[in-house]
Amino acid sequence: MTDTPFGSEDKVGTQPIKGRSLWSDAWHRLLKNKAAVTAMIILGIIAILCVFGPMLTPHSIDAINWAAISQPPTLENFYIFGTDGNGRDLLTRVLMGGRVSLMIGIIATLVSLIIGVTYGAVAGFFGGRIDTLMMRFVDILYSLPFMFFVILLIVVFGRNFILIFVAVGAVEWLDMARIVRGQTLSVRRREFIEAAQASGVSNFNIIRRHVIPNTLGPVIVYMTLTVPKVILLESFLSFLGLGIQEPMTSWGVLIKEGADNMESAPWMLIFPGIFLAATLYCLNFIGDGLRDALDPKDR
């Protein structure tokens, strides 16, 4: 990340000028964006709550309390989010569901990142017929109704935690590949690539050391926008009953349970709904903020 092609001219002068890197510039611009900073703080709080909260609540995720079935939110027994139709503490379940949803969001995004960046960089770097062929393949995949294939996949192979990661990650890599390819095309003709080739660096190392680091900006922006898409996709599947299975839970599952019981127990819909919407809100704002900070066109 530190060896960006910019800023090297700064060292020509006699006095050492402390150059500001592209990244610290972007970081300062991001911090000036109030909406993005607020979103980061709220998202941080949600993440910390989901990771550590379930250890601190007095109830476990599957502890059934027959004395408190469909209990509205109350301070008694620390049921501050109420309980569900089986007398299980909703606070613990929402936080545990958050763990699952956030984890799927991050892991599936990483899967799409690895596939997309590698594919896009290879296509863009080699260019010519390989590029045409690889991108035509992406175009064809693009026009497939992927959501339905994911459902088909789940129907055929049964509901499986890892399958959901893979399926969702495999859907989302297409955009990433296109973005990275575009970036790679513009980097490929630059002098430092030529220099690396002249000094005998292998293609693999050029892609790894010189091409990919220079595509990072848009990739980070896009990654931030992929996480909410993935969380939404997982919730969508879970809502339809095709995602996470009991006793595990996710926000989609909880919202489904809440929607089924909303007449008698509206809190079961409202709390997971708020957590999901707040997370999606924050991630979208952070993504927008990052785009403004990293996109030189808007300066």
Add this chain to the structure above:
Amino acid sequence: MLSYVVRRLLVAIPTLFIIITIAFFMMRVAPGGPFDGERALPPAVEANIAARYNLDRPLIVQYGLYLGNVLRGDFGPSLRARDFTVTELIAQGFPVSLQLGGIALLLAAVVGMTLGATAALKQNSAYDYGVMATAMSGIAIPNFVMAPLLTLVFGIYLSWLPVGGWRGVDSMILPIIALALPQVAYVARLTRGSMIETLRANFIRTARAKGLPEHVTIVRHALKGGLLPVVSYLGPAAAGLITGSVVIEQIFGIPGIGRYFVQGALNRDYPLVMATVIFYGALIIILNLVVDVLYGLLDPKVRYQ
């Protein structure tokens, strides 16, 4: 123009072919056959069933037979709804889904464009911020949260509208709103962005400089340029509506294709699921083609070789 349409069609056919192929082979590698019951059947009965559905032929022959049947519009019998063929089920559900999706798309386009364009005209006003904040909520609150919430408020607490079914206009209001809302939000954001860009363009300054009344400038010049990029979004919007309709039909108990799809998926009704995937795939491809052609007709800058 015509050659462009033909070329796009030539790309669409292999894509559809790929969809059918993936769907077919995915079903065939599924563990367990569709007729595995709790009770073991006598071998003779099993052989008979296999022969009836061509399951005893080589895989490649089965694939060829399926492909031929699909081309004739025959997706075979539904495994769960024994009395119906899959084609019949889809033919039953499609008018309902089309109504739901069509009205939602119209609503998304009209309301979204109006909100976006008016927000752009009053850029950075309280109205603008209000519209954009609402749009952000429309994007952040998924429709499977919005739909139950709307039902809870308008259906249960206020008892203004029915909570489900598909009979009469009042039962259509909530599902259509819930389905259209995210797309309204996307269209509004897009329209605002492109309108702001257009309003800064030179030809708008010229129009104002030669003394055209402001409303003529906006209606005749700015709207034309500003709404164009939005037209190209209508393809993805339609795809989003199709996906959304699956969950909306489920929530409101609407007898459309989406509901059959989910039930088929939950019951492992392979022919039904496969047919729906193929149907949706074809629909999305056709819609994208229509939107692209429409865009070409509207935008003089686009030239097709």
